[in-house]
Amino acid sequence: MYVELKNITKKFGDYEAAKNISFGIEQGRMAALLGPSGSGKTTILRMLAGLETQDSGDVIIEGKVVNDIPASERGIGFVFQNYALFRYMTVYDNIAFGLKVQKEDKNKIRERVMELISLVGLDGLEKRYPNQLSGGQRQRVAFARAIAPNPQLLLLDEPFAAIDAKVRKELRTWLKETIQKVGITSIFVTHDQDEAVEVADDIIIINQGNLEQIGSPVEIYKRPKTPFVAQFIGTSIVLDDLSGFKGFEEMEPGQKVIVRPEFVEAFKADNEKFKGLMHAVEEGVIEKIEFRGSYLELTLKVNGVSLTTNRSLERRSVAVGEKMCVLLYRVYAFDQSGAETHKNKLLKGIDVEKL
Amino acid sequence: MKKKSENVVKWILIGISVVFFLLMLVWPLFEVIFRAVADGWETYSAALTADNTVSALQVTLIATVIALVVNTFFGVVAAWLVTKFDFRGKNVLSTLIDIPFSISPVIAGLAYIMTFGRSGWATPLIDKINELLGTDISLVFSVPGVVLATIFVTFPFISREIIPILHAQGKDEEEAASMMGASGFTIFRKITFPHIKWGLLYGMILCTARAFGEFGAVYAVSKARGKTFTLPLEIDALYMAGSSDSITQAFAVSSLLVGMAVIVLVFKNIVEYKAKKKEEE
Numbered sequence: 001m002y003v004e005l006k007n008i009t010k011k012f013g014d015y016e017a018a019k020n021i022s023f024g025i026e027q028g029r030m031a032a033l034l035g036p037s038g039s040g041k042t043t044i045l046r047m048l049a050g051l052e053t054q055d056s057g058d059v060i061i062e063g064k065v066v067n068d069i070p071a072s073e074r075g076i077g078f079v080f081q082n083y084a085l086f087r088y089m090t091v092y093d094n095i096a097f098g099l100k101v102q103k104e105d106k107n108k109i110r111e112r113v114m115e116l117i118s119l120v121g122l123d124g125l126e127k128r129y130p131n132q133l134s135g136g137q138r139q140r141v142a143f144a145r146a147i148a149p150n151p152q153l154l155l156l157d158e159p160f161a162a163i164d165a166k167v168r169k170e171l172r173t174w175l176k177e178t179i180q181k182v183g184i185t186s187i188f189v190t191h192d193q194d195e196a197v198e199v200a201d202d203i204i205i206i207n208q209g210n211l212e213q214i215g216s217p218v219e220i221y222k223r224p225k226t227p228f229v230a231q232f233i234g235t236s237i238v239l240d241d242l243s244g245f246k247g248f249e250e251m252e253p254g255q256k257v258i259v260r261p262e263f264v265e266a267f268k269a270d271n272e273k274f275k276g277l278m279h280a281v282e283e284g285v286i287e288k289i290e291f292r293g294s295y296l297e298l299t300l301k302v303n304g305v306s307l308t309t310n311r312s313l314e315r316r317s318v319a320v321g322e323k324m325c326v327l328l329y330r331v332y333a334f335d336q337s338g339a340e341t342h343k344n345k346l347l348k349g350i351d352v353e354k355l
Numbered sequence: 356m357k358k359k360s361e362n363v364v365k366w367i368l369i370g371i372s373v374v375f376f377l378l379m380l381v382w383p384l385f386e387v388i389f390r391a392v393a394d395g396w397e398t399y400s401a402a403l404t405a406d407n408t409v410s411a412l413q414v415t416l417i418a419t420v421i422a423l424v425v426n427t428f429f430g431v432v433a434a435w436l437v438t439k440f441d442f443r444g445k446n447v448l449s450t451l452i453d454i455p456f457s458i459s460p461v462i463a464g465l466a467y468i469m470t471f472g473r474s475g476w477a478t479p480l481i482d483k484i485n486e487l488l489g490t491d492i493s494l495v496f497s498v499p500g501v502v503l504a505t506i507f508v509t510f511p512f513i514s515r516e517i518i519p520i521l522h523a524q525g526k527d528e529e530e531a532a533s534m535m536g537a538s539g540f541t542i543f544r545k546i547t548f549p550h551i552k553w554g555l556l557y558g559m560i561l562c563t564a565r566a567f568g569e570f571g572a573v574y575a576v577s578k579a580r581g582k583t584f585t586l587p588l589e590i591d592a593l594y595m596a597g598s599s600d601s602i603t604q605a606f607a608v609s610s611l612l613v614g615m616a617v618i619v620l621v622f623k624n625i626v627e628y629k630a631k632k633k634e635e636e
């Protein structure tokens with residue numbers, strides 16, 4: 001492990017902002033700390049950086065415990081949520097600051113700063129002050145400034161939060177590519193699951209100061225360990241009772257389950273493709289149809305509960321009030337030990353997704 | 356209709372303000388100048404060059420300069436401490452900074468006498484120090500006492516000017532600089548100082564103006580005319596002497612203080628103007 005947190009706890013007064021957090025990141029990876037606002041992500045990042053001191057536990061970087069090393073000597077790059085650019089310095093001086101502090105040779109500084117300015121695509125703007133830049137440009141300066149002294153680890157706090165939605169996506173791709181190009185280990189904080197899934201190699205999910213799960217985006221999506229993770233990643237619906245559904249009779253009444261849109265299939269009764277599965281079908285009525293850009297989101301009333309499913313625009317059109325055949329392939333059920341996938345017993349041996 | 360009534364209100368307010376300023380400020384100040392030169396230039400210049408006046412001017416300038424230096428240093432330190440660090444008792448410290456604003460200066464002066472005077476608890480300590488260094492410093496009824504009293508009453512001006520600026524600015528830039536390896540002093544010089552520069556200068560000007568004019572606290576610790584008197588005390592002494600000559604002299608010396616105040620005022624306006632222009636950039 002390149003970066004490691006071991007049993008980190010942090011209290012603000014009586015409030016536990018981090019409860020026994022442990023995780024590790026391999027060198028060269030890009031990890032996302034994902035969780036709702038107020039869950040403790042920034043606090044964890046700041047403890048890694050040395051800007052906040054944990055009450056107990058160890059921060060380990062490159063195999064060395066750095067608990068007692070101040071932020072200024074940890075050699076970590078940090079991009080602040082609001083960028084924290086030096087207001088009274090030009091773009092050039094902002095980026096050069098870390099190098100000047102290290103008393104680098106003047107010509108070397110100039111070379112490095114100009115190289116970074118063109119890496120982040122801000123050629124010609126080096127004499128501007130931060131308040132003369134757009135949000136996206138500021139972000140790029142903050143990034144260039146953080147990596148200028150060649151840190152081995154880069155931390156970014158909500159790097160895209162202050163940027164409008166249009167530019168955000170473009171900047172995300174850009175940042176991922178640039179970080180890969182530079183080859184630096186990085187951890188970024190976000191509350192946006194799409195962002196985490198798109199950009200990160202590893203996702204660390206934080207909720208109320210607890211680490212809920214760490215893993216690759218696919219792993220977390222396919223095998224959520226806690227109800228929180230299952231609900232937070234992807235869209236999902238929580239049901240209290242599934243015992244009335246065909247194929248799930250053996251489930252205890254009152255067992256909480258989570259259903260994702262992709263676990264549900266809705267089709268018209270004359271659909272040839274699903275002919276062999278009619279024994280497992282429930283009857284549903286379309287309650288709501290929402291257009292999601294590239295697909296439709298259907299909400300159906302089935303056995304007294306509402307389920308959602310996504311429908312391709314290529315398929316036959318449907319209308320509110322229409323009766324549909326509904327198949328529930330599988331669900332997540334939770335107990336103390338974590339999430340367990342329950343498949344529909346009636347579909348045993350049939351790979352529905354391959355149909 | 357509405358426009359018109361707004362206009363009326365505006366002119367009434369302007370009228371009230373102008374009358375008030377004329378009556379309360381401008382007229383009395385002109386009176387000072389007028390009375391100062393009423394007996395001719397010769398009397399005027401004689402009053403200004405009298406030994407007591409020169410001594411008072413010296414004491415005033417010494418006290419002001421030292422108070423300015425000391426308060427600039429401690430004011431910045433205190434402001435930095437309460438805005439950029441978290442520690443127990445921070446609120447208490449913030450409140451303490453304001454004490455000179457809320458306590459009457461006379462009480463401050465008397466408190467110094469009680470502490471450093473003949474029967475004060477700190478006197479044995481000062482005696483010890485004097486013995487050790489072979490000096491003869493005493494803190495009350497002496498110039499150092501005047502300096503201390505001036506420092507006390509002008510302490511909050513500088514920190515109160517920069518605390519709001521530092522608060523508004525937050526800690527982010529400092530933290531960013533420290534992540535890049537900058538030391539505390541470099542951070543202050545390169546990051547914090549540019550933010551507070553104009554506020555600091557403004558606070559220093561207010562501090563100077565107040566130090567020039569302080570009466571109560573200094574009055575309590577300064578009893579020797581011609582030695583430890585400041586300009587306000589000298590003016591008071593001349594005026595209280597009661598003869599028509601001495602009253603004219605009192606006004607002459609007053610005009611000196613008014614002149615110093617006007618210079619400070621001009622500085623203050625330049626600083627305000629520059630700071631505002633900087634802000635708009």
Ligand SMILES: Nc1ncnc2c1ncn2[C@@H]1O[C@H](COP(=O)(O)OP(=O)(O)O)[C@@H](O)[C@H]1O
Pocket residue numbers: 012015017035036037038039040041042043044
């Ligand atoms: N300096 C602080 N003092 C007191 N409480 C704090 C401080 N910093 C954070 N907190 C609290 O800790 C919790 C986690 O905050 P934070 O780490 O900023 O969450 P996130 O970044 O996930 O939104 C919040 O409830 C917040 O109010």
Ligand SMILES: [Mg+2]
Pocket residue numbers: 038041042043158189
């Ligand atoms: Mg945060």
